[in-house]
């Protein structure tokens with residue numbers, strides 16, 4: 457799942473530089489920013505559900521030699537550098553999910569107002585209104601968690617629990633909003649013309665990546681609730 461490897465000429469690579477049995481914790485991994493040498497790196501594109509504007513790839517590395525000046529920071533400390541990017545990435549993806557969910561909701565409300573069945577707009581029925589109102593609340597609540605996580609990050613305060621919670625809540629709220637947008641459009645929800653089928657496909661990415669919802673639950677259970685590590 458390496459993004460943009462079809463066009464990249466550089467690669468950010470985390471590689472083991474000390475055998476695992478000689479290290480403790482997450483040490484022994486080093487970070488490199490180096491040329492993507494296609495004579496030693498094979499790139500195979502993955503055909504996928506959505507996100508067509510960015511290529512995703514399997515990458516096979518065999519015999520790539522990296523000069524020491526391409527190492528980022530100290531040898532063996534690479535994982536600690538990668539960690540710096542994980543929380544902001546979750547906050548960013550959570551924001552994206554809130555935005556996508558809101559876009560789906562706006563299309564659903566718009567269609568519910570204009571589509572008339574049996575002489576009145578379908579949006580006049582509570583069966584249509586209530587799920588959309590629920591989605592609005594879910595998205596707003598998720599957005600508050602996104603803001604809290606971003607604020608903590610800006611204060612240089614610990615924010616892993618909030619960043620993970622924001623990613624989880626926003627992705628789930630987004631997915632529900634996209635699903636409800638399709639239901640609101642009825643059969644037309646399945647037509648590409650109304651875009652909501654694409655929104656649903658795109659909503660899978662913030663759900664699955666950069667960390668799955670199940671692993672977020674594992675993290676919260678362990679780090680926030682003090683339960684034994686399960687993975």
Ligand SMILES: Cc1cc2nc3c(=O)[nH]c(=O)nc-3n(C[C@H](O)[C@H](O)[C@H](O)COP(=O)(O)OP(=O)(O)OC[C@H]3O[C@@H](n4cnc5c(N)ncnc54)[C@H](O)[C@@H]3O)c2cc1C
Pocket residue numbers: 457458459504507512661664665666667668669670671674686687
């Ligand atoms: C479009 C797209 C783009 C991506 N881009 C990048 C990228 O640019 N760079 C990059 O490094 N990665 C990228 N990824 C990878 C992504 O981060 C991973 O796919 C994701 O973190 C899930 O890991 P996995 O696929 O290895 O799932 P696995 O670890 O194989 O897990 C499979 C399933 O089992 C569940 N599971 C596993 N362990 C447990 C457990 N202990 N308890 C409960 N459930 C469990 C998981 O939650 C998941 O649902 C991308 C993925 C996608 C789909």
